[in-house]
Amino acid sequence: MKKPDRTAxxxxxxxxxxSVIRLSAxxxxxxxxxxxxxxxxxxxWQVLAAASHANMSVADIGRILGLARQGxxxxxxxxxxxxxxxxxxNPAHQRAKLLVLTSEGETTLHDIQTRxxxxxxxxxxxxxxxxxxxxxxxxxxxxxxxxxxKASRR
Amino acid sequence: MKKPDRTAxxxxxxxxxxSVIRLSAxxxxxxxxxxxxxxxxxxxWQVLAAASHANMSVADIGRILGLARQGxxxxxxxxxxxxxxxxxxNPAHQRAKLLVLTSEGETTLHDIQTRxxxxxxxxxxxxxxxxxxxxxxxxxxxxxxxxxxKASRR
DNA sequence: TACAGAATGACAATATGTTGTCAATATGAA
DNA sequence: TTCATATTGACAACATATTGTCATTCTGTA
Numbered sequence: 001m002k003k004p005d006r007t008a009x010x011x012x013x014x015x016x017x018x019s020v021i022r023l024s025a026x027x028x029x030x031x032x033x034x035x036x037x038x039x040x041x042x043x044x045w046q047v048l049a050a051a052s053h054a055n056m057s058v059a060d061i062g063r064i065l066g067l068a069r070q071g072x073x074x075x076x077x078x079x080x081x082x083x084x085x086x087x088x089x090n091p092a093h094q095r096a097k098l099l100v101l102t103s104e105g106e107t108t109l110h111d112i113q114t115r116x117x118x119x120x121x122x123x124x125x126x127x128x129x130x131x132x133x134x135x136x137x138x139x140x141x142x143x144x145x146x147x148x149x150k151a152s153r154r
Numbered sequence: 155m156k157k158p159d160r161t162a163x164x165x166x167x168x169x170x171x172x173s174v175i176r177l178s179a180x181x182x183x184x185x186x187x188x189x190x191x192x193x194x195x196x197x198x199w200q201v202l203a204a205a206s207h208a209n210m211s212v213a214d215i216g217r218i219l220g221l222a223r224q225g226x227x228x229x230x231x232x233x234x235x236x237x238x239x240x241x242x243x244n245p246a247h248q249r250a251k252l253l254v255l256t257s258e259g260e261t262t263l264h265d266i267q268t269r270x271x272x273x274x275x276x277x278x279x280x281x282x283x284x285x286x287x288x289x290x291x292x293x294x295x296x297x298x299x300x301x302x303x304k305a306s307r308r
Numbered sequence: 309t310a311c312a313g314a315a316t317g318a319c320a321a322t323a324t325g326t327t328g329t330c331a332a333t334a335t336g337a338a
Numbered sequence: 339t340t341c342a343t344a345t346t347g348a349c350a351a352c353a354t355a356t357t358g359t360c361a362t363t364c365t366g367t368a
Contacts, residue, residue: 004264004267004268004270004271005271006271006274006275006278007275007278007279008278008283009275009278009279009281009283009286010271010274010275010277010278010279011274011278012278012281012283012286012287012290013274013275013277013278013281013286014270014274014278015286015290016286016289016290016293017181017184017274019290019293019294019297020174020177020178020181020293021178021181021182021185022219022220022297023174023178023293023296023297023300024174024175024177024178024179025178025220025221026220026297026300026301027171027174027175027300028175030171030300031175066176066179066180067179110158113158114158116158116168117158117159117160117164120160120164120165120167120168120171121160121161121163121164121167122164123164123167123296123299123300124160124161124162124163124164124165124166124167124168125161125163125164126299127163127166127167127292127295127296127299129162129163129166131292132163132166132167132169132170132292133166134288134289134292135170135288135289135292135293136166136169136170136173138281138285138286138288138289139170139173139174139177139289140173141281142177142277142281143173143176143177143180145277145280145281146177146180146181146184146277147180
């Protein structure tokens with residue numbers, strides 16, 4: 001089967017895309033491993049971290065994480081059932097309650113973040129900080145580039 | 155809540171990780187959009203592409219894509235039910251049949267790849283090829299760095 | 309104020325992916 | 339050759355996430 005022709009730039013972007021997706025799968029697995037000793041997962045950790053950063057509604061967290069709000073709602077309800085977060089009245093919105101960490105949630109998040117710090121320090125030491133920063137910057141620019149046309153497509 | 159201290163390198167790596175995961179989610183969404191007109195998804199596309207690249211067993215594809223073989227099996231069975239792939243006898247292994255694209259599968263993959271080429275060309279043109287290549291190289295090095303300790307952890 | 313449109317949570321269906329288990333099959337070392 | 343070990347597909351349970359729909363609540367505008 002003949003493959004459609006791509007420009008050299010197109011080839012570069014395609015290879016870049018596949019690398020990002022593949023590495024992301026591995027990084028998520030790492031996140032799960034970091035969260036597991038606390039009985040949590042990568043997804044729950046992200047919601048805990050978002051709620052810890054600022055009191056937000058489920059829909060707010062969905063926007064920040066780039067996830068559908070329904071998925072975040074599912075995680076948040078599970079975290080509430082486990083006593084790691086609670087819903088607080090939102091003076092600005094009757095339905096959109098604010099997600100707040102309980103003290104148990106704070107402890108759990110702190111445990112995960114402690115493991116994450118050791119992990120990030122060890123891996124960060126294997127690379128030149130300048131390379132990581134330059135790479136992160138390109139990733140951010142691509143994300144911007146993606147966000148623009150995407151808005152007009154939906 | 156006090157956050158655990160990280161080294162500067164650790165901070166850089168943590169920021170890098172989050173960027174990768176976030177961009178990956180967006181790129182997967184792009185892949186779904188590219189595959190959708192052919193009635194497919196990003197995951198099915200990846201399996202089709204792997205099978206097209208070389209005749210492999212389900213477990214082989216899982217390794218290449220970095221996914222559990224059970225997940226790939228599920229997709230492959232769906233693709234077989236839709237007539238896009240078929241299982242062929244593997245002379246080297248009685249159980250591990252080889253995944254082969256049917257002509258319908260070839261056509262479907264080609265349609266998706268045609269759309270992908272236009273997409274990659276357009277986005278590739280927005281960036282310096284050298285930046286993309288350097289970034290891809292760092293991503294590959296991180297993947298390597300992750301693969302090494304991971305083996306000893308499991 | 310009134311009301312159209314957006315945002316939100318609830319609910320359901322579906323897609324993707326991991327983990328665990330089991331039996332069948334390969335593989336490699338003694 | 340024999341046998342412990344690894345690989346593989348099948349099956350099941352579960353976690354994650356998207357899409358779609360609906361009623362409720364908010365918001366901005368006329």
